Every structure is written in C-alpha cells, then in structure tokens.
Amino acid sequence: MKEARYGDFEYEGRGHPEVRDYVQIAVALCVVIALELTVYYLLAPVALVVPLLGIFAAIKFFIIGSWFMHLRFDSRIFRRLFLSGLVLAVSVFLATLLMFVLATPPPRT
Amino acid sequence: MSAHVPAVPEAHEHHTSTGLSNNKIAIWAFLGSECLFFGSLISTYILYHNQTNGGPTAAETYNIPFTAIVSFVLVLSSMTAALGLLALQKGDHKAFRAWIAATALLGMIFIGGQAFEFTHLYEEGFTIQTSPLASSFFVLTGFHGGHVTVGILMLLGLLAMSLLGRLPQEDAHRAELVILYWGFVDIVWVIIFTVVYLIPTLGRG
Amino acid sequence: MVSTTLPVRKPRYLRRTAKTGLWSWVVTVDHKRIGMLYGATAFLFFLVGGIEAELIRLQLARPNGHVVSADAYNTLFTMHGLTMIFLVVMPMGVALMNYIVPLQIGARDVAFPRLNAFSYWVFLFGGLFLYSSFLLGGAPNGGWFGYAPLSTGDFLPGDGMTFYSLGLQMLGIASLAGAVNFIVTIINMRAPGMTFMRMPLFTWMSLVTSFLLLFAMPVIAVALFEMMFDRVFGADFFNVAAGGDPLLWQHLFWLFGHPEVYIMILPAMGIVSDVIPTFSGKPLFGYPAIVFAGIAIGFMGWGVWAHHMFAAGLGPVANSAFTLSTMMIAVPTGVKIFNWLGTMWGGSLRFKTPMLFAIGFVMMFVVGGLSGVTHAVVPSDYEQTDTYYVVAHFHYVLFGGSIFGLFAGLYYWWPKFFGHMLNETIGKLHFWVMLIGFNLTFAPMHILGLQGMPRRIYTYPGNMGWNIPNFVETIGALIIAASILVFIANVVLSRRREARAELDPWDARTLEWLTPNPPPEHNFDEIPLVRHRDELWHRKYAPTPEGVPTRIIAGGERTAADAPAHEAHGIHLxxxxxxxxxxxxxxxxxxxxxxxxxxxxxxxxxxxxxxxxxxxxxxxxxxxxx
Known part of the structure; x- marks a missing residue:
C-alpha cells in the first residue's frame, strides 16, 4: 500500500463528505435560494427583508465553503488563510464605505 | 504502487513541513487574495448603487427571475464539481470525467446566460458608459463571468489531463485546486446575487 | 489499485532546455538564477530611475530652470516614482528573497519554480511595457499615485496614464504570483527542524511581505482596472460629471499604497536583522519581539491608509481614528529599532561594509520614521501635505531605509551570489559618499517643505528663499550619482581582483552559508537538520564549561563542497x-x-x-x- 498522500480522500483524518451529503447540500442550497425569492417577493418592509437576505447569503456562503470546498474537513491552515483574506476584506471595505457616509455633508435644508 | 513517481520537488510533497499539499496552500492563499479583489469591486458597486446619471436605475434594469435560474445552475455546478473530485479521490476516472464535463457544461450555460443578459441590457440602453452604477455593474459581474470562464478552461484542462492519463488518483489534489476555485466562484455569485441583484431592486415586486 | 504508468514513447513536443548560454537563462526555473535576473533587471532600472532623478534635480538647481519643459518634468517625476517603487525597490527585495529564502530555510527550490520564472518575466515585460510609452506617444505624467480626476481621459488625454494602468497591472500580477509562491515556500518547504521560531529574520520578513502583497495587490488591481475601463471603454468610475467619486480612487489606491510602504521596507528590515547579529557577534536581541513587531506592522499597516488622505476632507471622526492608528504603528517599528540597538550593545562589532549600510539604515530610517509621525497629527499634516517635507520623509524611509538596507544585503550576500567578495575599501567609500550625498539631498527638503515649497512644481521664482537649499540638494544628488559609480566600479574591479570567497566569509549564523559560494543547482546535497535558531553558528561554536562560546573543530560546517559528488545523484530538479x-x-x-x-x-x-x-x-x- 502506498504511503499517505494528499488526494487520499480522508481530509486531515476527519473523514469526507459522501455523494449523499453533496446532493443533500445542493438541495439545501436550492431551498435557501427559494426562501430568498419568497422573502424578496412577498415580504414588504425593507428594514426586515435586507437583514434576512443578508443572513440567507451568509448561510449559503458558509455551506458552500464548509462542504463543497470541504473546509470543515480540511486543515485549519486553509481555513485561516481564507478567513484572513475574508475578514480583512470585510473590515477594510466596511471602514471605507463608512468613511464615505461620514464624509458626506448632511443635505442642506 | 505506481512506478511513475516523478522525482521532482512537487512529487515529494509528503515531505512538506506541514504535511499539506503545496498546491492547496497556494490556492487557499490565492482565494484569500481574491476576497480583497471582489471586495473592492463589490464596495465600488455599493458606493455607486444610486449613481444613475439620469440613466436606468437598478430596479428598472435587472431581470430577477432570470438571475435566480442562473443561481440554481451555479449551485448545481458546485455540486457536480464536488462529486467529480470525490470520484477521482476514489479512483473512479470515468465518473470523474463525466462530472467534470457536466460542471464545465453548467458553467457554459451560466456564461451563455450572462452574455444574453448583457446583450439585453445593452439593447435597453444600459451600457458601461451610462452611469457609475452601470460601470460598476458590468465590471463586477463581468469579472465574475471572467472567473467562471477561466474556471471552465481549467475544467477542460483537467479533462484533457485525465484523458491523457496524466491525472492519476494520487494526484487528486491537483484537481482539487480547480474544484476549490470553482466553489469560490460560486460563493462570489452568492454575494453578487444578494448585493447586486436582490437588495437594490427590493420593493419593485 | 489502478496505477497510471506513462508508457515509453517519443517526446510529445519540443522541450528545448539548456544548462548554459542565453537560452538557459530564458528557460531557467532555478530560484538562484531567477534571483540574479531580478537583481540585474532591478539594478538597470535603478540607473534609469536615477538619471530621471538627476534631471529633476538639475531642473530645480536654480530658480526658473530651463533644463526640461514642464511636460517633460511631469513625466520625469511620475516615471521616477514608478520606477523606483515598482521596478527597483520591490524587485530588488524579491531578487534577494528569491536567492536567499530557499537557502535560509534549507530548501532545494521554491514551491513553484515555473511560477517563479513567470513572475520574473511578467515583471520584466511590465517594466519594458511601461518604458515603451516613451516611444509610443507619451509616458505617464499624472504622478505615481495617479489621482482621479486628473488621471482621467478628460484631463490627461494622451496614452500615458493608460500605459500606467496596464503596466502596473502587469507588475501587480508578477508580485501576486511571487507572493503566493513565497508564502507556500516558507510555510511548506522548510528543512526538518526549521520551526517558525527558528527562521532567520529575512525569511520571516519575506513571509510578512508576501502576505501584504497577497492582500494589497488585488485592491490596486481593481483600482487600475477601473481606471483602465474609464480611459479605454468610457466607463464612469471616476467621471465626476456622471456622479463618479474621485475619493474612491484615493481609498483604493492607499488601501494598497500603505501596505506597499511596508512591502518596500520589511525586506530591508529583515536583511538588517540578519546582518547586525552577524557583525556584532551576538544573537539577535529579542528575537520573538522583533518577529512579532514585524507581524504587527503587517497587520496594522492595513489600518492606516487614510492618513494619506487627511487633506481630502474625510471628516473629524475618520481623521482622528487614523491619527491614532498611525501613531500606534510607530510602536512596533520602535521596538525593532531597540532590538537592533540591543543587538549591537556590548557586541564585538566589526564594521564591514554590510554592517555600515545596516547601521546607516537604522539611523536614516529613524529620521524618516520620526518625520512620519509628524504627519500623523492632522493639523501638522495639513501644513505638510504636498510639500517637500513629504518628499524628504519618504526618501528617508525609502532611500535611507530600503535602499541602504538592500545595499547591506547586496554586500553581505555578494560572495554567495558570485563566489568572490566585494572590495572592502571601495565598499566603505561607497557607503560614506552615499550617506553624505543622501543627507545633502534630502535633509534640506524638510526645511523647504516647512517653508512651503510644494512638490511637483517644475520650477520656482527666485525670491522665495528656496534657492540655496535647492542648489545644495542638486549637489547632493550628484554626489549620490558618484557613489553609485563607485559601487559599479567596485563590482567591476572586484570581479577581476578579489580572491574567491571562503565558505563562510562573515562568520555568519544562518543556513545559507552552509552551502558553497555560489551554491550548486540543488543547493544542499543533504537537507540539513535544524536544531537551533542560528543553526550555522551552533554548528561552529559550543560553550566551554565556563559558558564561553568556543569554535569547535567537529566539522560543523561540513558543506556540499566536502560531500562526495555521488550524493548529488537522485536529486532531480x-x-x-x-x-x-x-x-x-x-x-x-x-x-x-x-x-x-x-x-x-x-x-x-x-x-x-x-x-x-x-x-x-x-x-x-x-x-x-x-
């Protein structure tokens, strides 16, 4: 038997998803999209819908990352590399957009 | 095991310091970098989402049902891509090729959809020159489409390698690069779908 | 299990490789050769950028100067900045990283040799592309930070700024590919026992630099794409008339631009952190502190970008926040200074040329760092923005800092690259002439700036009180040019006259000196097993019972040169x-x-x-x- 190499489908000794899992995940994602559309078309108050849509997007993001990109089975190093980029991007761009809001003078009345 | 173990550094990867594949560290670092790339583009879009320059607004322009269908296609392609990788990891080369071909095909459907959408928008007078909104829309979704296109080319490359016998089971981590990249492209679409299409057009329905 | 063995057959296509001659340099994937290519290219661009600087100084030597036209002047200062940043300091750092990092971590090559070659060629073609603009209708002339709306097609209609957006895009691709390569190399290709906390400082700082590149390059890529779409396809990103916002360019540019500052200085800090212990005969003082200071600079470098934009009117909240973060980033930088001083304190100092440049680095960098802190204070920054004070500041950190640090590295590793030393006497002459010329050129700029002389003006009237400092600066610039000629003379003369370098000419502490000078293509016959920080030193010295380090004769420096030749078999590159x-x-x-x-x-x-x-x-x- 050959020695362990990557490509062995045990990710970091934490197993791996099976065909069934992948299909279920895809179904779950489709359900979330359907929910998004339902909320989008049926619910009225924007203040409620925007956070809901944000949460749905985050759920889809999380599911794809942890299953289809199998981060939950794989080495922490990968997770950290990806998260460092993601967290950095979210923080600097939130700060940037916030500065645009702060720098805009209040409309004169 | 196989007599073919190329004696070059990349083949000795089981001697790496972390025990992980060079390729996979590289792709995850690159995807981290891509977060900043799409972060810049998405922030530009958010900044300009109301700058219509007298042209059409987002709500007047986008076709949500069409975009929703495209979203399903992309989710499906992520599944086929993941299944393809699983097949290769288990040594089922035929299934691998079939899933990868299916993924590339779904990707092409997505690109076809985008081409259709862009043409339609141009005909309606919503072009890259119309307004900051339009510029940021086309550049953001265009770069996403570009990423999908590169992904399709890489999937075809995998297919070619597999058919030439250059993608043995133990090199599945090479195929994994493409599959991870493909998953990321899907993730970006998740954000685009919500931020670009859904939120700015709310209340139109 | 199914194995896929390749059947024996004819080569599928022409694979022209060579070990010698011009073609061997074109197809090379050896990190050492690629490092040499990077270094040679960067040095040639250094000469070009230097000539541009001399022209700028000649124009400003006297009031109402007529050496170049206003248009030519705009092109000169733009290209001088772009050249020195993107084609000199960054690639020179990458050159040393390429050559030295794999040796320092005990690797045979970088993780992706062909990607490495790709980075170099993209860098070279990007640089040539940028310079081809001189022949093809006008070079970039909107300043190195290309502020919108000046850089839009309405105000600078020629092709210059389009060359800028496309050329920098290519250089960014090269840097990004290089960054991924070095991150993987340093994380994953270390010799057994080479834990993170045993890595030499230059390798550490290369890792931090690579992460900064990894995350900063995509941001500038997007800014440049937006500029390119504006200029080539008529998009409206920075078109104010259509509702575009020029501040967006500033934010994206400086989101990249400030990490870029650290991208340029951190490799030099790494070099100095390796040079100073070697010539002080002491281990680096406070190794963990200096490592974490480097990481902290890398992190905090992301939270200070808006201090370049205080004058843009961001509002009091943003200005205050960025004042605070900017002042805080001086702390880890100060930690490093004290580490270097602490390393020299009580050491047996040897003032060889690399050490002189390293000390010069520390001193000049402190001056530049202090004037940097004065920018952090918003009211004071309002006075200094766009004056020569800023020019003085960033030349003290980039020339007095990065360039001095890089020269320290070049003198230190020259025997590693070429197998012979650089002449000490000429080297010291080079250092002193350059130090004097540098200070003559840039120190008076502080005063000129505070007197209100704006940067980027192509001439000035004679009654502003600026005449004497400007004249002195021009003299200084010519002295810098002379010092570079001294360096070139040193390179040429040493090549003929200096004897072959010994294996470990500086009594160094890190693994790269375990290999012959220059190293064989595969670097190490046997990958070394690392047991200590400063591994090489521990192989050479052992403490006596009284605790005094003594040279041991146990053959600790056994190197590839001593090893039987047949060991090189079985290493396939x-x-x-x-x-x-x-x-x-x-x-x-x-x-x-x-x-x-x-x-x-x-x-x-x-x-x-x-x-x-x-x-x-x-x-x-x-x-x-x-």
Missing part, C-alpha cells in the same frame, strides 16, 4: 521550461491590443492560454516526457 516566458509575453501583447489595435487582445489571450496549457500538460522533467 525540474527541467527548464519556456512556457512561463510564453505565458508572460501574452500580457504585453494584450495590453498593446487594448491601447492600439484590438485584434492583438485576442492574440495575447491566445498566447497566454497556450502558455498555461503547455505549462500544465508538459512533464516536469525532460526524462518524463519520453
């Missing part, structure tokens, strides 16, 4: 490949297509695609191709 060059050539072709002749875009993309497909499908070694 990847063969040369022309695919990286091919893929890289496609980029300028595409860029010229965007500028002049759209069908070239298709051709360029086709070349890139062919290059990459060839790259993926070609076997790693020639033997495999049969």
């Amino acid at each position: 990847p063969s040369g490949s022309y695919m990286p060059v091919m893929a890289a050539i496609g980029l300028p072709v595409t860029a010229y297509g965007l500028l002049f002749f759209p069908p070239l875009i298709g051709l360029g993309l086709l070349i890139i695609l062919t290059g990459f497909f060839g790259w993926v499908l070609e076997p790693q070694t020639v033997e495999e191709g049969y």
